[in-house]
Amino acid sequence: MxxxxxxxxxxxxxxxxxxxxxxxxxxxxxxxxxxxxxxxxxxxxxxxxxxxxxxxxxxxxxxxxxxxxxxxPALLREAPVQMLRRPPAVRMQADPSLVPWAGSLVASxxxxxxxxxxxxxxxxxxxxxxxxxxxxxxxxxxxxxKTGAIDVYLRPPRRRHAELLSFERLQAIEPSLAPVAAGAHDTEEWxxxxxxxxxxxxxxxxxxxxxxxxxxxxxxxxxxxxxxxxxxxxxxxxxxxxxxxxxxxxxxxxxxxxxxxxxLRGGRGYVIDVAAGDHAPTLPVRIKEHRVVVTPLADRVRVCGAIEFGDERRPMDPGRAEALKTVAARVLPGLEGAAVIDRWAGERPCTxxxxxxxxxxxxxxxxxxxxxxxxxxxxxxxxxxxxxxxxxxxxxxxxxxxxxxxxxxxxxxxxxxxxxxxx
Missing domain, CATH: 3.50.50.60 (FAD/NAD(P)-binding domain)
Known part of the structure; x- marks a missing residue:
């Protein structure tokens, strides 16, 4: 392009x-x-x-x-869990300059x-x-x-939702899925x-x-x-x-x-784009526990996730992008071994x-x-x-x-x- x-x-x-x-x-x-x-x-x-x-x-x-x-409030409840998850979906560096900003975020x-x-x-x-x-x-x-999207849970969510679907119903919507505990389908997404x-x-x-x-x-x-x-x-x-x-x-x-x-502080997000093979997903899949999103595009499949706060000048950690791909392949096995097209990270401006x-x-x-x-x-x-x-x-x-x-x-x-x- x-x-x-x-x-x-x-x-x-x-x-x-x-x-x-x-x-x-x-x-x-x-x-x-x-x-x-x-x-x-x-x-x-x-x-x-x-x-x-x-x-x-x-x-x-x-x-x-x-x-x-x-x-x-959900951020305050979930952030500690997300920080301990492997790979962590949320990461805060030990940066003293973050303290006032993080305090304001908690108050808000x-x-x-x-x-x-x-x-x-x-x-x-x-x-x-x-x-x-x-x-x-x-x-x-x-x-x-307009594609719609599905959310998937690797384990049954603690809070039950009326719209939760079984794996069998999810797989009927997205055949490339591996077994998951439950999920939901939203048709109003692009x-x-x-x-x-x-x-x-x-x-x-x-x-x-x-x-x-x-x-x-x-x-x-x-x-x-x-x-x-x-x-x-x-x-x-x-x-x-x-x-x-x-x-x-x-x-x-x-x-x-x-x-x-x-x-403003940068909330670093990671992207890894991989080649779209025969078993790539046909619509976006969000892996809820890990806050990872997998999106099929015309010439590739994008895997995106993580939010990190710290020194915005620090170099990109390529291992973070690879970890996102590993998580995605657990749910979408067709991505296992897919050739990497690009890795990228960007500082999303956060108030x-x-x-x-x-x-x-x-x-x-x-x-x-x-x-x-x-x-x-x-x-x-x-x-x-x-x-x-x-x-x-x-x-x-x-x-x-x-x-x-x-x-x-x-x-x-x-x-x-x-x-x-x-x-």
């Missing part, structure tokens, strides 16, 4: 309506939506091309029913707070899935397929390969006049009288009426330059209250932020793009979305808590 041809880096000062920083699934979709509204937009990304950031390290599934905040997992946040995220996920399907209907999401989606978004944006610059780092936000007026980038200066930060973890450093605190950062800053004029989606960037990309586009073009700041705002970490009781407390 070829990336959109990057524009030559033109030295000097250039003016556009909006600069978007970050060309992952979120930034690319924002760029496409802005361009559709007639905004002259420039998109910059430090990666050499599509797939250079954490958007590639995803399960390639649009599963709206599974979108939840990272901070929940209070039952009422988590419940309300979960309800709102579920609504956003449902709406975003509808938008995904709309893009596919327009020919702008060429690999979106598969979507991320790089094809990003390419489609950027191709459409470019056809509408957007400029896309890969290999171009944003070095500094330019401000004047309390407003962002542009971006000093590698080899050029882009002056703009609005700037959107959609650069994953890199958004935090840029936001700090203008006094906006984004306490200490477990929900994304989406919206305009009330502290810095003309600045919007779209990051912190954690594991849900692919699912939530279209609805995030719509919210940011409405903020940029229409000046919209719906009251229901204030809880996602980028200024909620300034030490005052703003945004998130206000919105939740009035529900």
């Amino acid at each position: 070829e990336s959109p041809r990057p524009l030559p880096r033109v030295h000097g000062v250039h003016r556009v309506d909006c600069v978007v920083i970050g060309a992952g699934v979120v930034g690319a979709t924002i760029t496409q939506q802005l361009a559709r509204r007639g905004v002259r937009v420039a998109l910059i990304d430090s990666a050499p091309g599509i797939g250079g950031g954490c958007s590639y390290a995803n399960a390639a599934i649009v599963a709206p029913h599974h979108v939840t905040p990272l901070a929940t 997992a209070a039952p009422r707070r988590a419940h309300l946040a979960g309800e709102r995220l579920s609504k956003l996920a449902a709406e975003s899935t509808r938008l995904h399907c709309g893009l596919a209907d327009e020919g702008l999401s060429p690999t979106l397929r 598969t979507l390969e991320s790089r094809s989606f990003v390419k489609a978004m950027l191709d459409d944006a470019s056809s509408r006049g957007a400029d896309v610059f890969f290999g171009t780092s944003a070095q500094r936000l330019l401000t004047e009288h309390g407003r962002v007026v542009g971006v000093a980038a590698e080899g050029m200066t882009l002056l703009a009426d609005h700037v959107v930060l959609a650069a994953g973890l890199g958004s935090a450093t840029l936001a700090a330059q203008v006094g906006v605190n984004l306490p 200490p209250d477990g929900v994304p950062v989406i919206g305009r800053s009330t502290k810095v004029g003309n600045l919007s932020v779209a990051t912190g989606h954690g594991m849900w960037g692919m699912v939530l990309a279209p609805v995030t793009a719509r919210m940011i586009t409405e903020a940029v073009v229409d000046g919209a700041e719906p009251a229901d979305d204030a809880w996602l705002g980028p200024d909620r970490y300034d030490g005052r009781r703003t945004g998130y808590d206000r919105a939740l407390s009035t529900t």
